[in-house]
Each structure stands twice: as structure tokens, then as C-alpha cells.
Amino acid sequence: MLTHQATTCLVSLKKLVFHPLRPLQSRITGLCGLILATCATTGLICTATHAGERRFTYVYEANTQPKGAVEFEQWVTWKTDKNTDAKFDRLDFRHELEFGLTDRLQLGLYLADWRYEDGRSVADDGATYRDTAIELIYKLRDPVDDGFGLAIYGEVKLGDELFELEGKLIVQKNLGKWVFAWNGIIEAEWEGSNYSQDKGEFGQTLGASYQFSPKLTAGIELLHEVEYDDWSQWQDHVVYLGPNVSVRTPGWWMTITPMFQVTDIDSEPNFQARFIFGFDF
Numbered sequence: 001m002l003t004h005q006a007t008t009c010l011v012s013l014k015k016l017v018f019h020p021l022r023p024l025q026s027r028i029t030g031l032c033g034l035i036l037a038t039c040a041t042t043g044l045i046c047t048a049t050h051a052g053e054r055r056f057t058y059v060y061e062a063n064t065q066p067k068g069a070v071e072f073e074q075w076v077t078w079k080t081d082k083n084t085d086a087k088f089d090r091l092d093f094r095h096e097l098e099f100g101l102t103d104r105l106q107l108g109l110y111l112a113d114w115r116y117e118d119g120r121s122v123a124d125d126g127a128t129y130r131d132t133a134i135e136l137i138y139k140l141r142d143p144v145d146d147g148f149g150l151a152i153y154g155e156v157k158l159g160d161e162l163f164e165l166e167g168k169l170i171v172q173k174n175l176g177k178w179v180f181a182w183n184g185i186i187e188a189e190w191e192g193s194n195y196s197q198d199k200g201e202f203g204q205t206l207g208a209s210y211q212f213s214p215k216l217t218a219g220i221e222l223l224h225e226v227e228y229d230d231w232s233q234w235q236d237h238v239v240y241l242g243p244n245v246s247v248r249t250p251g252w253w254m255t256i257t258p259m260f261q262v263t264d265i266d267s268e269p270n271f272q273a274r275f276i277f278g279f280d281f
Contacts, residue, residue, distance in 0.1 A: 057257040057274040059207035062149025062172040065100030073278040083266035088119035108135040131159030143172040164189045177211040200228035252279040
């Protein structure tokens with residue numbers, strides 16, 4: 001739970017980020033301040049002896065935590081600026097603990113997924129708890145030792161009005177200082193008070209990242225999604241594309257990816273960005 005001081009700080013920065021008259025560039029600057037405040041006020045900046053590596057935020061890599069390793073990750077995803085609602089803003093927060101059960105099997109616990117929404121198209125403005133989730137990733141092939149990486153991913157989300165199953169196939173290829181990764185994604189989701197609203201979602205993510213130094217990598221990510229309402233009707237395909245930057249030190253790491261919609265779907269946000277901060281215990 002956030003402290004009273006942390007909540008006050010985040011509310012003040014929310015006004016900076018979400019102000020409907022503020023241009024997108026200034027709102028992105030405000031988001032950077034919000035991310036730093038989130039890390040600082042929730043006590044995430046700490047000293048550790050070793051940190052994991054994550055080059056992407058939307059793309060998963062085939063690597064898993066080694067046996068006995070424990071890592072905390074703080075996620076922040078911002079979506080904004082729909083053609084149908086210029087005032088739309090949403091912040092999604094995830095707090096994850098990762099455990100290396102074996103050298104090939106990783107367990108992830110999402111302690112709480114919650115969001116803040118604002119805009120004309122939003123029924124209930126403000127912060128709401130969404131769900132708690134559990135995930136497993138099993139590494140079938142190592143990207144270094146086996147020529148290319150291959151892993152399977154499963155996640156279950158459960159909330160008051162949300163139940164979701166998600167599966168991923170993760171493929172990774174390392175070429176010198178380059179890392180290329182692709183994810184194939186399928187989701188089944190039930191929402192509402194009786195979980196009566198159901199839909200499917202299919203997607204894929206693709207990423208390329210180059211290591212400029214042991215502490216800095218940068219590259220590009222692509223996200224493609226399409227919903228299958230009531231498992232009977234396809235919706236529009238939406239595609240996002242954007243750069244990413246990852247900074248790693250012996251104590252912690254952080255990665256950010258701003259993405260812009262390259263399709264023209266009025267009901268989807270034109271901009272989204274994801275920031276992940278992590279450290280090992």
C-alpha cells in the first residue's frame with residue numbers, strides 16, 4: 001500500500017500528466033516525473049548486489065531467473081490520446097515478484113494490478129484495483145547454449161470482475177551484440193460482475209536490441225493486437241511501434257518504451273509507454 005505522503009505526491013504529478021490542455025510532449029515529461037516519484041515513494045530505490053536483465057518492456061525474452069534468484073519488478077504503463085476522446089488517460093501499475101524455481105522454470109507473482117483512468121469515455125474516474133496474477137515461464141532452449149532461445153509462458157489473472165488466461169510462445173535469437181525476440185500471444189478474458197462478458201485476443205510482439213555497453217542497450221519494439229469479441233466477431237487490428245532504452249547496473253535496471261499507433265483506429269490510444277524498474281534481492 002502507498003503511504004499518505006506517496007499518494008499526495010502521485011496525485012500532484014497526476015495533475016501535471018493528465019491536464020487536458022497540456023500538449024503531449026509536456027505530458028510525457030510529466031510521466032517521467034511520475035515514474036521517478038513512484039519508484040522513490042514506494043521504496044524501490046535500494047542497494048542490491050546483482051540485477052537481472054530485461055531489454056524490452058512489451059517483448060518477453062527466453063531467459064529465466066536462475067534457481068534461487070528473487071527479483072522485484074515495478075511496472076508502469078501509460079495510455080493516452082484517443083481520437084474519440086482527446087482527454088483519455090490511463091495508468092496501469094503492476095508489482096511483481098519473480099522466483100527462479102529451477103534454472104529453467106520461473107514463477108512470477110503480481111501482487112496487485114491496479115489503474116488510474118480519466119477522460120470523457122471513462123465511466124468511473126480514479127484509481128481501481130483490477131486483479132492479482134500468477135505466471136510461469138519454462139525455458140525449453142537457451143538462447144546462448146542452444147543456438148536460439150525458446151520458452152512457453154502461462155498467466156492467470158483473477159479480480160472482482162475479471163478472470164483472464166494468457167499464453168505466450170517466446171522465441172529469441174542472439175547475434176553478437178544484437179538480441180532479436182518474438183512473442184506469439186493468445187488471451188481469453190471474462191469480465192463483469194458474473195464474468196458474463198467474454199472475448200479473445202490474439203497478438204504478437206517483436207523486438208530488436210543492441211548492446212552499446214554493458215550498462216546500456218537500445219532498440220525498437222512492435223506490438224500487434226486484435227480482439228475477438230464473444231469469440232465470434234473480429235475487431236480492428238491495431239499496431240504500435242517505438243524505440244526502447246535499457247540501463248543496467250550491478251544493483252538495479254530499468255527499461256522504457258514509448259510507442260505510437262501506426263494504424264488508424266479511433267477507439268485506441270494514439271500513444272502508450274511502458275516503464276519497468278527491477279532489482280534482485
